[in-house]
Amino acid sequence: xxxxxxxxxxxxxxxxxxxxxxxxxxxxxxxxxxxxxxxxxxxxxxxxxxxxxxxxxxxxxxxxxxxxxxxxxxxxxxxxxxxxxxxxxxxxxxxxxxxxxxxxxxxxxxxxxxxxxxxxxxxxxxxxxxxxxxxxxxxxxxxxxxxxxxxxxxxxxxxxxxxxxxxxxxxxxxxxxxxxxxxxxxxxxxxxxxxxxxxxxxxxxxxxxxxxxxxxxxxxxxxxxxxxxxxxxxxxxxxxxxxxxxxxxxxxxxxxxxxxxxxxxxxxxxxxxxxxxxxxxxxxxxxxxxxxxxxxxxxxxxxxxxxxxxxxxxxxxxxxxxxxxxxxxxxxxxx
Numbered sequence: 001x002x003x004x005x006x007x008x009x010x011x012x013x014x015x016x017x018x019x020x021x022x023x024x025x026x027x028x029x030x031x032x033x034x035x036x037x038x039x040x041x042x043x044x045x046x047x048x049x050x051x052x053x054x055x056x057x058x059x060x061x062x063x064x065x066x067x068x069x070x071x072x073x074x075x076x077x078x079x080x081x082x083x084x085x086x087x088x089x090x091x092x093x094x095x096x097x098x099x100x101x102x103x104x105x106x107x108x109x110x111x112x113x114x115x116x117x118x119x120x121x122x123x124x125x126x127x128x129x130x131x132x133x134x135x136x137x138x139x140x141x142x143x144x145x146x147x148x149x150x151x152x153x154x155x156x157x158x159x160x161x162x163x164x165x166x167x168x169x170x171x172x173x174x175x176x177x178x179x180x181x182x183x184x185x186x187x188x189x190x191x192x193x194x195x196x197x198x199x200x201x202x203x204x205x206x207x208x209x210x211x212x213x214x215x216x217x218x219x220x221x222x223x224x225x226x227x228x229x230x231x232x233x234x235x236x237x238x239x240x241x242x243x244x245x246x247x248x249x250x251x252x253x254x255x256x257x258x259x260x261x262x263x264x265x266x267x268x269x270x271x272x273x274x275x276x277x278x279x280x281x282x283x284x285x286x287x288x289x290x291x292x293x294x295x296x297x298x299x300x301x302x303x304x305x306x307x308x309x310x311x312x313x314x315x316x317x318x319x320x321x322x323x324x325x326x327x328x329x330x331x332x333x334x335x
Contacts, residue, residue: 003249003252003253003256004252005252005256007248007251007252007255009255009256009270010251010252010255010274012070013069013070013271013274014070015060015069015072015077016069016271016274016275016278019053019056019057019060019275019278020251020278022053023050023053023278023281023282023285024244026046026049026050026053026285027240027244027285028240029042029046030042030043030046030285030289031237031240033046043289043290046289047286047289047290050282050285050286050289051088051286052084052085052088053282054088054279054282054283054286055084055085055087055088055091056080056081056084057275057278057279057282058087058091058279059079059080059083059084059087060080060275061272061275061276061279063076063079063080064269064271064272064275065272068269068271069269069271069275070271098283099283099284099286099287102279102280102283102284103284103287103306103309104309105280106280106281106284107306107309107310107313108313109250109277109280110246110250110310111310111313111314111316111317112313112317113246113249113250113253114215114246114314115212115314115317115318115321115322116253117211117246117249118208118211118212118215119208119321119322119325121207121211122204122205122207122208122211123204123325123329125143125204125207126140126143126203126204126207126331127331129143129203130331140201140203141201141203143203143204143206143207144201144203144205144206145206146206147206147207147209147210148188148206148209150206150210151184151206151209151210151213152181152184154210154213155177155180155181155184155213156181158174158177158213158217159174159177159178159181162174162177173220176216176219176220176311177213177216177220179315180212180213180216183212183315183318183319184209186319186323187205187208187209187318187319187322187323187326188205188206190323190326190327191205191326194326194327200331202325202326202329204329205322205326208322212314212318215314216311216314218239218242219307219310219311219314220307247281250277251274251277251278254270254273254274254277255270255274257270
C-alpha cells in the first residue's frame with residue numbers, strides 16, 4: 001500500500017526515526033512492565049522520560065518552521081536538547097490544558113486514518129478486480145454480494161450476543177452495532193443511487209462495511225474488556241499491537257503525501273506534521289499511564305468518554321467521506 005513508500009521516505013529523516021524508536025520502546029516497556037512484570041511503578045519513570053521526549057519534540061517543531069528536519073545541523077539539534085528542560089519548566093503548568101487539545105486532535109486523526117485504512121483496503125481489492133476486464137462484472141458483483149451478506153450477518157449476531165449478555169452495561173453496547181447497521185444501510189442506498197444514475201457499482205462498499213465492523217468490535221471490546229475477558233493482559237498486548245500499527249500507518253501516510261503537503265500547506269512541512277502527531281501521541285500516552293493510578297470509577301468514566309469521542313468522529317468520517325467517495329472514486333484508479 002502507498003503508506004509503505006511513505007515509510008521509506010521517513011527512513012531518510014534520521015532524527016525523526018530516533019524519536020519514533022524511543023517513543024515505541026518506552027511504550028513497549030510500559031506494556032511489559034504493566035502486563036508481564038506487573039510493576040506499576042515503572043510507569044512513573046516512563047512518564048518522566050516521555051515528558052522529556054515531549055519537550056524535545058516541541059522544540060523541534062518550532063525549529064522545523066525555520067529549517068527542514070533533515071537539514072538541521074548538529075548545532076540546532078544540540079540547541080533543541082539544551083532548550084528541552086527550560087521549555088518543560090515554563091510550559092509544565094499548562095500541560096493539562098494542552099492534553100485536552102491533544103486528546104481531541106488524537107481522536108480526529110485516529111478516527112480519520114482508521115476510516116482511511118478501511119476505505120483504502122476495500123478500494124484496493126476492488127480496483128484489482130476491476131482491472132480484470134474479462135471477469136470484472138462477475139467478480140465485482142460477487143464481491144459486493146458476499147461481503148454485504150457477511151457484513152449484515154456479523155452485525156446481526158453481534159447485536160444478539162450483546163443483548164443476551166447477563167451484564168446490563170454490556171447489553172447497552174448493542175447500540176453501537178445497531179447504529180452501524182443503519183450506517184451501512186445509508187451507504188448502500190447511495191451505492192444504489194449511483195448505480196441507477198451512472199450505471200457504475202461501488203462494489204467495495206460492502207467490504208468496507210466488514211472492515212469498519214471489525215474496527216468497531218475493537219473499540220467496543222476495548223471499552224468493556226474487563227467484562228468480557230477474565231484476564232485482560234492478552235487484550236492489552238493486542239491493543240498495543242493494533243495502536244502501534246495504526247500509528248505507523250498514520251506516519252507513513254503523512255510522508256507518502258510530502259509533495260501534496262508542500263503545495264497545499266505552505267508553512268507546514270511533512271516533518272512538522274509528523275512531529276506534531278508524535279508529540280500528540282506522547283502526551284496522550286503520558287495520560288494513559290496515569291490511568292493505572294485512577295480509581296475504577298474514574299478510569300471507567302474516562303475510557304467511556306474517550307471511546308464516545310472516537311466513535312463520534314469515526315461515524316462522521318464514515319458517513320460524510322464515505323458518501324463522497326462513493327460518487328468520486330473512479331474504479332481501477334488509485335485515489
